[in-house]
Amino acid sequence: MDVILLERVEKLGQIGDVVKVKDGFARNFLLPNKKALRANDANKKVFEANREKIVADNNARRGEAEVEAKSIDGITLTLIRQASNTGQLYGSVAVRDLLELLETEGHKVPKSAIVLNKPIKAIGVHDVKVSLHAEVAVMIKVNVARSPEEAEMQAQGVDVMSAMFEKDEAGFVEAYDPNAEPGATAEVSAEAPAADEETTEG
Numbered sequence: 721m722d723v724i725l726l727e728r729v730e731k732l733g734q735i736g737d738v739v740k741v742k743d744g745f746a747r748n749f750l751l752p753n754k755k756a757l758r759a760n761d762a763n764k765k766v767f768e769a770n771r772e773k774i775v776a777d778n779n780a781r782r783g784e785a786e787v788e789a790k791s792i793d794g795i796t797l798t799l800i801r802q803a804s805n806t807g808q809l810y811g812s813v814a815v816r817d818l819l820e821l822l823e824t825e826g827h828k829v830p831k832s833a834i835v836l837n838k839p840i841k842a843i844g845v846h847d848v849k850v851s852l853h854a855e856v857a858v859m860i861k862v863n864v865a866r867s868p869e870e871a872e873m874q875a876q877g878v879d880v881m882s883a884m885f886e887k888d889e890a891g892f893v894e895a896y897d898p899n900a901e902p903g904a905t906a907e908v909s910a911e912a913p914a915a916d917e918e919t920t921e922g
Contacts, residue, residue, distance in 0.1 A: 785853035812839035
């Protein structure tokens with residue numbers, strides 16, 4: 721399908737360019753998000769008649785985006801989450817979580833601006849792109865940790881996971897019980913059956 725771009729679209733072109741795109745991309749993304757018009761004669765006339773206004777509106781939006789971009793460029797958001805001993809999160813960090821965090825810090829960002837190709841599923845410091853406008857994008861850091869102390873260490877560049885594995889290897893591993901709950905020590909798992917018996921009597 722041929723479309724007329726109403727704003728700059730990465731890897732496609734600039735405002736006013738007529739480009740050929742896949743039908744699905746046009747129908748599901750470009751047209752509903754008002755990023756393009758079908759390139760028929762009527763729309764070409766409409767576009768030419770409104771070109772100045774479209775360009776002016778785009779410049780105004782870009783100006784606003786640049787102001788917002790300066791305030792969030794390079795910031796670090798810290799998220800405290802539960803995770804397993806291997807650093808895998810119970811659940812994941814999605815766009816909604818990042819939006820809420822940005823909002824609590826006073827940044828109003830549209831959901832579509834956060835470019836998270838896949839949810840964050842492990843602790844660590846992750847780079848996330850925020851595309852505030854077709855021509856304005858910045859990077860923020862998302863520091864996901866299990867405690868504020870861990871977040872602080874990661875912020876200073878410590879790889880918490882590898883530091884933890886080194887500690888584990890230095891400690892002794894004999895008491896490891898494969899049937900224990902994650903994070904439970906040998907003592908805790910040994911006491912568990914006794915606690916069950918008491919509850920059945922009472």
